[in-house]
Amino acid sequence: MSDFKGIPVVTGSKVQKPNGTRAIKNGMKANKNAAAVPIGRKPDWLRARLPTGDTYQAVKKNVREHKLATVCEESMCPNIGECWSHGTATIMIMGDTCTRACRFCAVDTGNPRGWLDSQEPEHCADSVEIMGLNYIVLTSVDRDDLPDGGAQHYADCVNAIKARTPNVRVEALAPDFRGVPEYVDKVVDSGLEVFAQNVETVERLTHVVRDARAGYRQTLNVLEHAKKHNPNVLTKTSVMLGLGETEDEIAQTLDDLAAIGVDIVTFGQYLRPTVNHLPVERYVPPADFAKYRQWGLARGFLEVVSGPLVRSSYRADRVFDKNNAGLDQTA
Known part of the structure; x- marks a missing residue:
């Protein structure tokens, strides 16, 4: 799941720093269209803005006073100021x-x-x-040790939030639940507004980037089933760029997602967590992110959020404003 790469993670009120010690083999060729920025030095466009604003400060104050834990803060997300200022957070x-x-x-x-x-x-x-949130994203690790992959627990969390604050919109950035339809149904039927499962990369690179138990087609099947099972729920996925994908493969991924009725797509820059993880093959320029966004909008997606610092949950609430012109992070 894209929100976790290269970050410490949080669960409940307990924070754990990932050790990132698993060594891997690259197995990929460099993209011939790579940007001219030397790999190893981040370009200027990856600099984050400082968080500001009264609403941001109010959310931060509540988090501090009540010792709450959010992925936004513990991951040092570059978009925390913008999201918190609009009452959106990730747990x-x-x-x-x-x-x-x-x-x-x-x-x-x-x-x-x-x-x-x-x-x-x-x-x-x-x-x-x-x-005092308006929009909450629930995300999680994969839990293949649980009979239903944690689907019922996900649904219980959504139900509890809706019972307490029924006007808060809920997004589940969920695991694939091993592709089992009835487990997906538990989450989709929980009362949430958005069901997300990340495809992460183009099909060719899936076996290099993702665990063998995940898969490009498995994610597509999960998203397709979710949309058919409950058409009122928006479906969403995210793609990391800079791993060696080609533009033809990006276009094909958009075609595949459009064909199964996905509503929302996000594109963001992959950043290497440690030297033991996959290297960055290229830093994608903002102009390319803007181009890929237009490709997506031309294919009929409700929203395409695309930019170097975009993460899966970036300003997730704004899709309900139906103002896709305001979601181009590269602007």
């Missing part, structure tokens, strides 16, 4: 240990052996209410 559920080992992600890999915090749904509802 990670189901622990801090992933049962998969994707090669772009710094989250710890292991076997949680079925552990779940039974109080987490109410804790999530507490956090959303205290922070």
Whole structure:
């Protein structure tokens, strides 16, 4: 999941720093169209703006006073100021240990052996209410150790939030639940507004970038099923760029997503968490991100959010404003 690459992660009120010690092999060729920025030195366009604003300060104050934990803060997300200023935040559920080992992600890999915090749904509802949010993104590690991949726990968290703050819109940036339709249904039917599952990269690079238990087609099948099962729920996915993909492959990915009715797509720059993770093949210039956004809009997506600092949850709330001109981070 894109929000986790190269970041410390948080679960409940406990923060764990990923060790990122798994060594991997690259197995990819450099993109011949790579930008002229030397790999290893980040270009100027990857500099984040300082967070400001009264609403941001109010959310930050509540987080501090009540010792709440958000992915936004613990991951040092570059967009925290903009999102918090508009009442949007991301919370990670189901622990801090992933049962998969994707090669772009710094989250710890292991076997949680079925552990779940039974109080987490109410804790999530507490956090959303205290922070005064308008939009909450629930994200998580993969939990292949659980019979349903954690689908019921996800649904319980959404139900608890909706029971306490029914006007808050909820997005689930969910695992693929091993592609089992009835597990996907549990989350899609929980009362949320947006169901997201990240395809992460183009099809050719999937076996290099993602854990073998994940897959390009599996993610497409999950998103397609979610949309058919509940057409009222928006479906969303995210793609990292800079891993060696070609423009033809980016266009094909957009075609594949449009064909299954995905509503929202985000593009962001892949950044290497540690030297033991996949290297950056190129830093994608802002002009290219703007171009790929236009490609997506031309294919009929409700929204395409595209920019170097875009992450899966970037200003997720604004899709409901139906103002896609305001979501170009490259502008």
